[in-house]
Structure formats: structure tokens, C-alpha cells
Amino acid sequence: MAGHGIIRRYREFLPVESDTPIVSLNEGNTPQIETRNLVNALGGGFHLFIKFEGLNPTASFKDRGMTLAVTKALERGARIIVCASTGNTSASAAAYAARAGMTCVVLIPEGKIAYGKMAQALIHGAKTLEVRGNFDDSLELVRELGEREEIEIVNSINPFRIQGQKTAAFEVCDDLGEAPDMHFLPVGNAGNITSYWLGYNEYRNSGRTSSLPRMMGWQAEGAAPIVRGEIVKYPETVATAIRIGNPASWEKAVRAAEESSGTIDCVSDEEILDAQRMLARTEGIFVEPASAAGIAGIVKSHSLGVIPEGSRVVVTVTGHGLKDPGVAIENAKSKSTVVNPDLTSVLYAIGLG
Ligand SMILES: *Cc1c(COP(=O)(O)O)cnc(C)c1O
Numbered sequence: 538m539a540g541h542g543i544i545r546r547y548r549e550f551l552p553v554e555s556d557t558p559i560v561s562l563n564e565g566n567t568p569q570i571e572t573r574n575l576v577n578a579l580g581g582g583f584h585l586f587i588k589f590e591g592l593n594p595t596a597s598f599k600d601r602g603m604t605l606a607v608t609k610a611l612e613r614g615a616r617i618i619v620c621a622s623t624g625n626t627s628a629s630a631a632a633y634a635a636r637a638g639m640t641c642v643v644l645i646p647e648g649k650i651a652y653g654k655m656a657q658a659l660i661h662g663a664k665t666l667e668v669r670g671n672f673d674d675s676l677e678l679v680r681e682l683g684e685r686e687e688i689e690i691v692n693s694i695n696p697f698r699i700q701g702q703k704t705a706a707f708e709v710c711d712d713l714g715e716a717p718d719m720h721f722l723p724v725g726n727a728g729n730i731t732s733y734w735l736g737y738n739e740y741r742n743s744g745r746t747s748s749l750p751r752m753m754g755w756q757a758e759g760a761a762p763i764v765r766g767e768i769v770k771y772p773e774t775v776a777t778a779i780r781i782g783n784p785a786s787w788e789k790a791v792r793a794a795e796e797s798s799g800t801i802d803c804v805s806d807e808e809i810l811d812a813q814r815m816l817a818r819t820e821g822i823f824v825e826p827a828s829a830a831g832i833a834g835i836v837k838s839h840s841l842g843v844i845p846e847g848s849r850v851v852v853t854v855t856g857h858g859l860k861d862p863g864v865a866i867e868n869a870k871s872k873s874t875v876v877n878p879d880l881t882s883v884l885y886a887i888g889l890g
Contacts, residue, residue: 543601543704544608550707550739551605551700560607560637562594565704569712569851574819575832579839584849586717587816588709591824591857595657597778598729598855599629601705602691602698607633609697610689616640617688621668621675623725623778624654625856630691631661642682644668644675651777651825651861671772673783693728694785702729706736709851716746718848721838723830723855724754724763724801725779727790733853734793750851752799754790755834757827761803763787775806775864778827778856804833810868812836813858823858823865831855 542561544551553559570587590598607630610618619642620630627643627650634641641663645655648667658665668675676692683690693699710716716737724730730752740746756764760772760780769782784790794801804812806826813829815836816822824832831852838844858865876882884890 542604543701544604547704547707550704552697553605553608557608557612559604560611560633561604562600562632562636564593564600564604565708567592567705567708569709570820570822572820572822575816578815578819579836582846583839583844584847585835586709586713586849586851587820587822588705588851588853589822590705590853590855591828591860595625595629595632596653596857596860597625597629598702598705598853599625600633602693602695602701602728602732603629603633605697605701606689606691606695607637607639610691611637611639613689615687615689617642618691619679619682619688620644620691621672621679622650622692623672623780624650624860625778626692627663627665628654628657628661631658631663634663635661640664642666644678646671646675649777649780652863653860672781676785692785693726699728699732699735699786702732703736703739705853706733707740710737710740710746713849713851716741716748717750717851719753719799719844719850720750721753721755721831721834721850721852723776723779723827724756724790725760725781725784725827727754727763727784727786729853729855730754730793730801731786731789734789734797749797750799752793752797753834753838754794754799754801755830756801756803757809757830758803758805763790763801764803774809776809776825776827776830777861778825779830802834802837804830804837808833808837810864813865814868814870816854817858822854824854825856825858825860826864828854828856
């Protein structure tokens with residue numbers, strides 16, 4: 538059942554009944570790609586696997602939680618789903634609401650959403666509101682809306698989001714045949730690191746694996762409340778998907794890092810953009826800036842000697858690079874060349890003239 542969505546594949550681990558009306562776009566079952574070029578570029582010494590979550594139906598991992606959140610909302614008879622979003626949650630909510638025949642309302646910070654994500658919310662027909670404020674302001678409004686009976690909140694404060702997202706850890710273990718030694722990923726609202734830690738623990742407790750990875754979470758320097766130990770009132774980073782000043786799952790994320798002997802640290806926007814470009818150039822994998830934070834975390838950890846020789850490392854790249862073409866074109870640091878329509882001009886332009 539690997540191709541039929543995460544609820545059918547992992548239903549024994551999820552809160553669904555035999556007659557639950559499943560809303561799915563066949564999410565999950567994403568590729569886990571071993572990346573030797575990147576490791577060699579860093580000087581070698583460990584095995585790196587990229588869990589490419591940008592290949593979900595709406596091009597981010599958010600679909601794993603959304604399939605379950607929307608399924609449960611439909612099951613209880615809600616008609617409207619609502620979320621605050623830096624972009625990917627709204628893209629996913631809009632698509633799954635369309636699939637379920639429900640109304641979707643998304644609140645996004647004015648002017649701060651990547652172009653591709655805005656396109657997704659609009660094309661799927663979500664009522665899209667730009668709030669004159671940041672993500673945290675939007676989430677506060679959503680909490681108030683959620684008190685109405687007919688409305689279901691599908692932000693990661695919805696417990697089913699975490700339940701659905703934990704299936705990514707199951708897939709990592711199923712693919713590797715065991716849990717990895719370390720798991721790197723970006724941290725925004727901290728729902729995903731919480732989900733992976735839950736998933737790894739459930740798999741070990743069920744006897745499918747025998748160990749747990751160290752959880753290595755990465756915030757952006759300008760939006761690093763967990764690292765600094767205080768709310769960041771005006772978070773700023775090029776990685777808009779992790780531009781969060783007051784994470785919803787803050788304590789759970791800290792616990793995941795502590796219990797696993799891992800860490801939550803931060804990387805600069807420059808390190809994030811360098812990592813995005815490096816991954817695209819060395820491996821042919823194009824991710825959005827927030828996803829590159831985990832890659833930047835690997836670069837940093839490797840340079841500090843934190844990754845043990847021979848260890849098996851997994852990094853989740855959370856969203857596809859096409860979500861944010863504007864940043865990519867800037868960050869490519871190369872431009873197209875206009876040529877005359879003759880071979881001499883073309884040869885000259887590619888350095889063979
Ligand atoms: C949502 C998101 C994150 C952050 O995940 P959290 O669960 O909020 O920590 C990172 N990258 C991308 C692409 C996302 O969409």
C-alpha cells in the first residue's frame with residue numbers, strides 16, 4: 538500500500554476507524570536519496586541520506602499532517618478549515634480542502650509569502666487573507682476563529698497534524714532498515730521535529746527498530762527563539778517557512794533534542810543560501826531556503842567535528858525549491874546569456890569559441 542497515502546499505509550499507528558472517510562492525495566512514500574557528492578564536497582566520513590519531502594503532492598511535508606487533519610475534520614462534520622501559515626500549510630490545506638469539498642480560509646503575513654505558495658492557495662480556491670502583521674499575529678486570530686463549532690484549525694496545534702507527520706520517521710526506518718544515527722531538519726513552529734521524535738519512539742517501542750537517532754534541529758539566526766531562549770518579536774530570515782518567533786511546539790522540541798542527546802542550533806541566511814546552492818549543484822536536488830537550513834546544519838556540524846566517522850545521517854528537506862523561484866534566481870549567482878541565432882555565438886557563450 539506504499540503508494541496510497543500515509544493513512545492507509547500506517548493506519549495501525551494512526552487514530553482512524555475502518556469507516557473514517559479518508560481524504561488523501563497519495564502523499565508520503567517520498568524518495569530517500571543517498572548523496573555522496575555532497576558528502577565528498579564536505580570531505581567525506583559519513584553516509585548522508587536526503588528525505589526529499591518536496592516531492593509530496595503540494596511539494597512540502599505539510600501534506601502528511603494535512604491528510605489526517607482534514608480527514609478528522611470531515612469525520613466530525615466540520616465544514617470549514619482554517620490556518621495561519623507562512624505558506625506551505627496554506628498550500629496544503631487549500632488542496633486537501635478542495636479534495637474534501639470543504640471551505641478553506643488561510644491567514645498569511647502580508648507580503649511575506651513565497652510566490653509559488655500564494656499561487657497554490659489561490660488556485661485551489663482558498664479564501665486567502667493577508668494579515669497586516671507577522672505569522673504569530675495570524676496564529677492568534679486563528680485560535681479565536683477555532684472556537685466556532687463549524688471551523689477546524691489545521692495548524693500544527695491540531696494534534697492530528699503531528700500524528701500524520703510522524704509517518705515520515707516510519708518511512709526513514711523502513712527505507713534504512715533501522716533508525717539513523719542522526720536526523721537533521723529545519724525548525725520553525727517545531728511541529729516536525731516533535732513528529733519525527735514521536736515516530737522514532739513509536740517504531741522503537743513497537744520493536745520495528747532498536748535505536749533512536751540524535752535529533753538535530755536548525756533555526757535561522759534571525760528567527761531563533763529556541764536557541765536564544767526567548768520569543769523573537771520581529772523574526773527575519775530569507776527562509777520564510779521558518780520565520781517564526783514563538784514556536785507552537787517549543788517545549789516538545791526542546792525535549793526531543795534533550796532526550797535524544799541532540800541539539801537545536803541556528804545558521805545564518807548566508808549559510809542557508811550557500812547550502813541551497815551547494816545541494817542543487819552537487820546533487821541535482823532543489824529545495825526551498827527553509828529546507829536548506831538542515832543542510833547548512835550538516836555543513837556546520839561536520840566542520841565542528843560533531844558528526845561521528847561512519848555514521849548514518851538523514852536530513853529532511855522539507856519543501857521544493859520551486860516554491861520560491863525569486864530567491865533561487867537571486868541565489869543562483871549566474872545569469873542567462875542572450876546570443877545571436879548562430880553557432881559561433883553559442884560556442885563563444887559556452888566557452889568553446
Ligand atoms: C513548515 C515548514 C518548516 C518548519 O516546520 P515546523 O514543523 O514548523 O518546524 C520547514 N520547512 C518547510 C519547507 C516548511 O514548510
